[in-house]
Amino acid sequence: MKKKIALSFIGTGKYLNFLPNFYEGFSKNFAPECEKHFFVFTDGELKDLPDDITVISISEEAEITQDDYSANNWYKLMHSSFGGLKRFSVIKKIKDQLKSFDWYCFIDADVVCSEKIVHYNDFFNEEKDFFGAQHPCFDNLNYKNRQGPLPHDRNTSCLAHVSVEEEDDVYLQGCLWGGKIPKVFDLIEELDRRVQIDISKNILASSHDESYLNRYRIENKDKFHVLHPAYITPGDMSSSLFNYEPIIYHSPAYKRELLNS
Numbered sequence: 001m002k003k004k005i006a007l008s009f010i011g012t013g014k015y016l017n018f019l020p021n022f023y024e025g026f027s028k029n030f031a032p033e034c035e036k037h038f039f040v041f042t043d044g045e046l047k048d049l050p051d052d053i054t055v056i057s058i059s060e061e062a063e064i065t066q067d068d069y070s071a072n073n074w075y076k077l078m079h080s081s082f083g084g085l086k087r088f089s090v091i092k093k094i095k096d097q098l099k100s101f102d103w104y105c106f107i108d109a110d111v112v113c114s115e116k117i118v119h120y121n122d123f124f125n126e127e128k129d130f131f132g133a134q135h136p137c138f139d140n141l142n143y144k145n146r147q148g149p150l151p152h153d154r155n156t157s158c159l160a161h162v163s164v165e166e167e168d169d170v171y172l173q174g175c176l177w178g179g180k181i182p183k184v185f186d187l188i189e190e191l192d193r194r195v196q197i198d199i200s201k202n203i204l205a206s207s208h209d210e211s212y213l214n215r216y217r218i219e220n221k222d223k224f225h226v227l228h229p230a231y232i233t234p235g236d237m238s239s240s241l242f243n244y245e246p247i248i249y250h251s252p253a254y255k256r257e258l259l260n261s
Helices: 013-029 075-079 087-098 183-200 209-219 255-259
Strands: 004-010 035-042 053-057 103-107 111-113 130-134 172-180 224-227 248-250
Touching: 004 013, 004 087, 013 035, 013 111, 013 255, 035 087, 053 087, 087 103, 087 183, 087 209, 130 183, 130 209, 172 183, 172 209, 172 248, 183 209
Parallel strands: 004 035, 004 103, 035 053, 130 224
Antiparallel strands: 103 172, 111 248, 130 172
16 A cells, blocks of 8 residues: 655745745655645645645735845744744644645755655655754765854753753754654644744744754654755755765755745
8 A cells, every 4th residue: 555645835925936846846756656645835826736735725924025035034934934933833734634644744845856766765764753854064974064063052941952962963954854644743743832832932942943853853862764964955055065966955046036036
């Protein structure tokens, strides 16, 4: 029996522009031996969609303007949008729909599956409840310009806090993660709970949603399958900086063009 995989895409505002490339790449080249379904969260209009896409209408509480898409101005996108810290709460909207699937994959809108086929057994680990990918720019082995400490949140008042004594060489990037259903619901519920508590205290994690994901992995190391950074290679950086061939790209070279269109 084919495994059933649910993939989510959050595309409010200009981020909806990423959907065509996102869908084409993951539909064609990601786990082709499995049954896949795409859950698209958006405030935009979509018509004539294939049967493997379900649209969930959402509206941002904060007004997102063109200035918020600037590379140097991420406050609203990270702290006030569904693509940022609110991602965990919005995913909970489809919890009942996800129960019929084997795996849930959260993937940022600006992630693109390349022409390389990603087979099920290469990506998923049946012995682990959760997965995430090593951040390419904080990888000792494969990134040539690695500098500075890992960007864990060091504020002891923050529920994403990780001390220097607790950390190891793994640091996950928040653009791609997931897990087995229903185990992944525990992760989503707990991270949403922690985010809501910190927001109520006006505490903002240093690396946003990514900080909470890494805190959770520190607490559950044995349950996490850590993917190679090739699965989230920066598309806007020179390939010569990395000692591997990319499989999936994050932040493609055309990102600014789509956000400014």
